[in-house]
Amino acid sequence: MELSDNLAGIVERVGRGVVAVHGRHRIPSSGVIWRQGIVVTAAHTLRRDDGIEVTLTDGRTVAAVLVGRDTGTDIAVLKLDGVNLDPVESGDARSLKAGHLALAIARADGSSISADFGVIGGTGGPWRTWRGGQLDALVRLDGGLHPGFSGAALADARGQVMGICTSALARGFGIVIPGMTVERVTEELLAKGHVSRGYLGVGTQQVNLSEAWIRKMNPSSSRGLLVNSLAPGGPAEQAGVLIGDVLIELDGKPCRDMDDLHTALGSGSIGQQLKIALIRGGERSECSVTVGERPQRNACR
Structure with a gap:
């Protein structure tokens, strides 16, 4: 009974x-009051940029302005004018361990609170x-999330909000966007309306290097990324990369998969020279690319 009352x-x-x-x-989806007048929610649940409304805890429905969204982390930030409600108390999601009790707290039907009790x-x-x-973690x-629980608060057994829930970043189960990530992305969205990421303008697919290439060039990995499209x-393209090239190194580090490419294209890389080693026509070649800022609606990396 005590546990039930505490929950x-x-x-x-x-x-x-x-x-x-x-x-x-x-x-509707759920959202969390992260700062005074600021609501964070799961970006994938917003199907429009205008006409967004938020139903508050007292039953009022008010207009919300979309400050920005980041599809990479599935975070969207909304601003509420004239609404002064206390933000949630956030904690460090890195303290969570498998088996810890957790509560997903949503307002899935637009009015009353809903909760789902489970474990990490x-x-x-x-x-x-x-x-x-x-x-950040x-x-x-x-398990999966019930309808309307994307954007819900995920609280630990002490009642601290560890982050917000989303169903868009993995199949078959929910993911918690840690509070540290929410705070970092919220700060950037409030400052400039989007999150900056590096951009080469290439579409790629992972390939295994042939035994002949491995013997001839002795690359640092047996895998690379085949360039199958280029943004005009x-x-x-400006650096001379061609469709059919195979990227094998980025600044001297292996380019084995998309994670290696994303790592090389962090926000700090924008405007910097990136040295690329590639295979073209069975021969090793190198070029330098000035990393751009990824367009907000462009599928190329």
Whole structure:
């Protein structure tokens, strides 16, 4: 009975900072009051940029302005004018371990609070999403999320909010976007409306290098990235990269997969020279590319 009362108390307390976000048809998503007048939610749940509304804990529905979104980490930031509600108390998601109890707290029906009680399914260190964003820790839930729970607060057994939930970054189970990541991305979105990432303007696929290439060139890895598309006028095209080239090194480090490419294209790389080693026509070649800033709506890396 004591455990039950404690959990109910956490849901009630954290629920004061959880809102419903109306940015798509039918079922609203959830959002969390992260700062005074600022709500964070899961970016994939917003199907429009204008006409977004938020239902507050007292039942009022108010207009929200989309400050920006980052698909890489699935975070969107909304601004509420004239709304002064206390933000949630956040904690460090890196303290979570597999088996820890957790509560996902949502406002999935647009009015009342909903909760889902479970355990942390697994944890890990910094993790790069398939969309290229960097999470400060990998925190996996033990199952999927109910409709409307993307954007919900994930609280630990003490009632601290460890981050927000999303169903968009993994298949079959929910992921927690850690509070550290939410804070970092929110700060950048508030400052400039988007998150900067490096950009070469190439589409690639992973390939295994032939035995002949390995014997001839002795590369640092047996894998590379085959260039199968180039953005017209992009940094790579301007540097002379061609479709059919195989990227094998970036600044002297192996280029084995997309994670290696994303690592080389962090926000600090923009404007810097990146030395690329590649295989063209069975011969090793090198070129230097000035890293650009990735367009916000461009699928090329």
